Amino acid sequence: MPEGHTLHRLARLHHKRFAGGVVRVSSPQGRFADGAALVDGHVLVRAEAWGKHLLHRYESGLFVHVHLGLYGTFTETAGPLGDPVGQVRMRMIGTGRAEGPLWGTDLRGPSACEVLHEPEVTALTTRLGPDPLRRDADPDRAWHRIHRSARPIAALLMDQSVVAGIGNVYRAELLFRHHISPHRTGRALHRDEWDEMWTDLVDLMRLGVRRGKIVVVRPEHDHGAPSYAENKPRTYVYRRTGDPCRICATPIHHTVLESRNLFWCPTCQPDGEQATG
Ligand SMILES: [Zn+2]
Known part of the structure; x- marks a missing residue:
C-alpha cells in the first residue's frame, strides 16, 4: 500500500498540473459517474494530502476524496488522452492552462473515490492523527495517544488515528533506526524517544517526497x-527475514502483528525498557 509520501507527491503533482483551472471529470467505468457529474467543469482550487488520503478541493466547495488502498493507482498522461484502458474510476483532464501540455490522469482500483462536503472532510481529518508531512502537524496529539496506551508501539504507529501516513516500511524502519523493540508498549515509551522518532520521521518522509521513493538506510x-526486491528500497529490516542485520549480523525476525507483517532485529531492538540517552 502506498505510504504518505506517495500521496503528498501526487497532491503536489495534481496541484501543479490542474489547480487554478477548469477540469473535466468523468468516470469511464461508471462507478463514480454521479460524483464526477458534481465536479465536472468546475475549477480545481487545490490538491492536498492528509496521511494516505488525497483531497481535490473545488471552487464550488466540494471535495473529491481518494484513498488508493492496496490496489489504487493514478496514471498521469500528457494530453490528449486516448480511450480509457481497463477500469478507470475517475478520469480528470485539465483545460485551463495556457502553457504546456494539457495533463490528464486516470484513477484505477481505489478503495475510495467519492465527493465530500466540507463538514465530511473535517470529520475525516479529525479522525486522523497528525501527518508528519503537513506543516500543521502536532506531534503532541500523537504522543497523547501513545503514552497512555498498552498496545505495542509497532501497532500504534500503523494506526492512522495516531499518526497519519505511516505504512509498513516506515514503521519497521523507524523503530529499527531508534533501537526500539516493536513490542514495547506505548506507555513504556519515553517522551524524548518519541520526540526523536517524530523528528526523524519528518525528515525521512520529506526525503521520500523529494526522491519519490523510500530512503531509510x-x-x-x-x-x-x-x-x-527489484526497484524496491534498501531497508534495515523490512522484508529481510533471516538476512543478517546490516549493523550486528543477527538474522532479522518476522512475525504478524494485527494482521500485518512486522520485521525487526532482536539484538538492535531488544525487548524491555531501555535506558535512554
Ligand atoms: Zn541488529
Whole structure:
C-alpha cells in the first residue's frame, strides 16, 4: 500500500498540473459517474494530502476524496488522452492552462473515490492523527495517544488515528533506526524517544517526497546488500527475514502483528525498557 509520501507527491503533482483551472471529470467505468457529474467543469482550487488520503478541493466547495488502498493507482498522461484502458474510476483532464501540455490522469482500483462536503472532510481529518508531512502537524496529539496506551508501539504507529501516513516500511524502519523493540508498549515509551522518532520521521518522509521513493538506510550502514526486491528500497529490516542485520549480523525476525507483517532485529531492538540517552 502506498505510504504518505506517495500521496503528498501526487497532491503536489495534481496541484501543479490542474489547480487554478477548469477540469473535466468523468468516470469511464461508471462507478463514480454521479460524483464526477458534481465536479465536472468546475475549477480545481487545490490538491492536498492528509496521511494516505488525497483531497481535490473545488471552487464550488466540494471535495473529491481518494484513498488508493492496496490496489489504487493514478496514471498521469500528457494530453490528449486516448480511450480509457481497463477500469478507470475517475478520469480528470485539465483545460485551463495556457502553457504546456494539457495533463490528464486516470484513477484505477481505489478503495475510495467519492465527493465530500466540507463538514465530511473535517470529520475525516479529525479522525486522523497528525501527518508528519503537513506543516500543521502536532506531534503532541500523537504522543497523547501513545503514552497512555498498552498496545505495542509497532501497532500504534500503523494506526492512522495516531499518526497519519505511516505504512509498513516506515514503521519497521523507524523503530529499527531508534533501537526500539516493536513490542514495547506505548506507555513504556519515553517522551524524548518519541520526540526523536517524530523528528526523524519528518525528515525521512520529506526525503521520500523529494526522491519519490523510500530512503531509510544511512550511508554508513549500506555495504551493498541488495534491497529485498527489484526497484524496491534498501531497508534495515523490512522484508529481510533471516538476512543478517546490516549493523550486528543477527538474522532479522518476522512475525504478524494485527494482521500485518512486522520485521525487526532482536539484538538492535531488544525487548524491555531501555535506558535512554
Ligand atoms: Zn541488529
